[in-house]
Amino acid sequence: MTLIVATQNEGKVREFKRIFAPLGIIVLSSSDIELNVDVQENGSTFAENAKIKAKTIMQLCALPTIADDSGLCVDALDGAPGMFSARYAGEGATDDQRIDKLLSELRDVPDEKRTAYFVSSICCCFPNGDEITAEGICAGKIGTEKRGENGFGYDPVFMTEYGSFSEISAEQKDEISHRGKALREFYEKLKEYKEN
Numbered sequence: 001m002t003l004i005v006a007t008q009n010e011g012k013v014r015e016f017k018r019i020f021a022p023l024g025i026i027v028l029s030s031s032d033i034e035l036n037v038d039v040q041e042n043g044s045t046f047a048e049n050a051k052i053k054a055k056t057i058m059q060l061c062a063l064p065t066i067a068d069d070s071g072l073c074v075d076a077l078d079g080a081p082g083m084f085s086a087r088y089a090g091e092g093a094t095d096d097q098r099i100d101k102l103l104s105e106l107r108d109v110p111d112e113k114r115t116a117y118f119v120s121s122i123c124c125c126f127p128n129g130d131e132i133t134a135e136g137i138c139a140g141k142i143g144t145e146k147r148g149e150n151g152f153g154y155d156p157v158f159m160t161e162y163g164s165f166s167e168i169s170a171e172q173k174d175e176i177s178h179r180g181k182a183l184r185e186f187y188e189k190l191k192e193y194k195e196n
């Protein structure tokens with residue numbers, strides 16, 4: 001099966017490809033098929049935004065299309081940046097600028113209060129109007145400095161019990177990450193959907 005991934009985030013595309021390839025799902029990103037549409041993410045939940053992205057691109061390409069809306073929720077910041085993780089340091093800011101802002105907001109927060117979690121909300125829209133949704137969460141802590149070279153986004157400061165998301169291997173990240181969990185749940189639902 002081939003799925004279009006409605007995203008402009010190359011880090012997400014790499015993870016979708018990594019997780020889906022062994023399951024026999026071929027992934028093409030919306031950029032691969034030259035559908036670089038700026039989708040208005042004006043929903044009020046991760047799930048609503050995932051659906052807006054998947055549905056918009058599905059209507060343009062008429063192929064099964066999956067989207068991820070995700071974010072980092074920091075307890076000491078009342079869940080921020082949350083749904084606004086991509087825009088936390090303003091439009092066009094770099095990952096480093098977002099991380100610097102986060103570390104600066106948390107500079108006086110002691111280790112035990114630096115708990116956080118990532119959320120990935122997945123929605124797949126089919127041309128016949130059907131939908132499959134899934135969600136994954138990964139709990140951790142925000143470190144006090146960047147560690148490691150792998151991954152994307154907030155990975156260098158998201159600490160798991162094995163090290164930061166940027167220090168652990170791609171396979172280890174997929175095993176425990178919000179996106180890994182959400183995509184495996186999605187795959188189980190997809191199998192059931194295809195059987196019916």
Ligand code: ITT
Nearest residue numbers: 007008009068069070071072085086152153154155
């Ligand atoms: P698309 O909407 O085009 O998919 P985006 O980057 O704007 O790309 P989101 O609106 O879902 O995606 O924003 C999620 C942000 O949360 C993302 O830009 C990262 O900064 C962060 N994020 C999500 N998952 C992450 C992960 O696994 N590791 C590090 N940061 C992550």
